[in-house]
């Protein structure tokens with residue numbers, strides 16, 4: 407457990423780290439999941455160490471007692487807390503990385519980057535992927551699914567692999583060996599940076615990003631020149647370059663579909679078709695394989711990943727992969743055993759009545775970080791932004807993502823927040839690639855306190871400091887709620903989700919509560935505090 411102190415390196419922002427031992431809920435073995443972690447943090451502007459309310463053990467949302475503080479705007483950068491969140495139920499496994507069969511060079515790199523203890527899903531998934539199985543990885547948002555597939559890939563591909571170099575110098579390799587597909591540019595870039603980080607400064611060129619919005623000819627030139635082993639990109643750009651014959655992927659060994667349920671959506675249909683038919687398909691293989699189930703198995707290994715795995719994914723996995731396994735945080739089972747009414751695939755696809763059954767709610771709750779607190783607050787439409795502002799102050803939230811559904815309303819909300827002295831910015835698809843990444847950078851480094859955005863940011867976005875998610879408009883369903891909510895409370899940190907709605911929308915919140923199997927308590931913001939107005943026992947009934 408001494409090794410855990412390396413976590414502080416991952417987040418250099420922690421100035422002191424302390425572990426509190428506690429028994430696991432399931433009375434299982436003592437794991438990191440059963441440990442608490444406290445930290446101190448610094449305000450950039452004052453360099454003064456302060457305690458954050460969210461850190462205090464007694465600071466459950468019901469007892470938030472933080473005072474409303476005036477927002478400082480004059481000349482000085484807004485007060486910014488760096489990563490103040492408590493890691494309460496970090497999903498770390500009892501195993502260590504060396505036990506998982508990773509090669510020594512990769513272990514060294516992990517150590518250098520401060521990753522010393524695998525999370526539950528990593529310790530379950532890595533050995534399975536190393537044994538060449540096709541997999542669907544399902545575990546809740548922020549539980550470390552990215553490394554769960556990157557590490558086994560880097561064990562086989564590139565300079566850190568088991569039987570190191572030889573054939574990996576640029577120029578010798580002819581085919582790309584791993585293709586990672588993500589549904590948004592932001593997520594693609596985020597995964598790409600993770601790969602770069604693991605490869606280390608000397609081998610950055612072994613990976614290349616192919617996201618939309620960036621200059622395509624430059625990407626094509628880089629592909630030709632650097633002959634990367636790994637590409638990470640969005641479906642449109644990967645399909646485009648592949649169709650132009652400039653993506654040598656017939657010999658590709660790994661095809662990863664991150665946020666697979668999103669990639670299955672209609673918007674990506676044609677691009678995904680192209681990718682699935684060409685990446686890792688040796689020329690001459692039956693492209694459809696409809697009549698010949700053996701030809702259907704391409705040489706590639708399929709890795710499909712999401713916090714939400716509807717039945718459509720299990721069906722797709724069966725047809726794309728060979729005997730795929732469903733990997734969850736602590737279990738592995740054949741995907742064949744998953745029934746339409748089975749344990750993972752229900753949210754978004756079953757009727758609301760059936761969702762009230764035990765297995766269904768259990769399934770949905772597995773998509774959400776366990777430490778999250780969920781609330782809703784009823785207000786009139788015209789007061790929503792003001793409620794958001796009061797909510798941010800009441801919870802003393804430092805890094806907030808507010809979700810809306812329409813760009814125009816979103817812009818109005820930012821305008822109103824700014825007018826009321828709250829440092830806010832908008833992030834949506836109408837902004838160019840550069841604009842989007844600048845805003846995101848500002849949000850990540852604390853220059854922006856409230857990021858008002860739409861579904862674009864709901865998936866995969868990893869901002870450790872985000873301590874509050876607000877639904878200023880309702881998500882379309884429980885799947886969207888889960889992904890939005892999952893932007894906070896990452897890697898076991900505390901996080902709060904507040905849905906601001908109008909009276910006639912309360913029944914939708916109740917339905918979400920039933921589907922997700924988590925209590926969403928009614929609250930209001932009075933005198934700078936969050937007050938729970940609904941009996942918790944009543945909301946807890948949804949857990950039945």
Ligand SMILES: Nc1ncnc2c1ncn2[C@@H]1O[C@H](COP(=O)(O)OP(=O)(O)OP(=O)(O)O)[C@@H](O)[C@H]1O
Nearest residue numbers: 523524525547548549550551552553713866868897
């Ligand atoms: N073993 C580890 N030790 C320390 N930090 C880790 C470890 N594994 C992952 N992380 C960090 O945890 C954060 C969340 O990981 P990641 O983005 O992979 O989660 P996820 O499960 O893919 O979430 P989502 O479903 O929202 O995409 C990242 O910042 C990542 O670098």
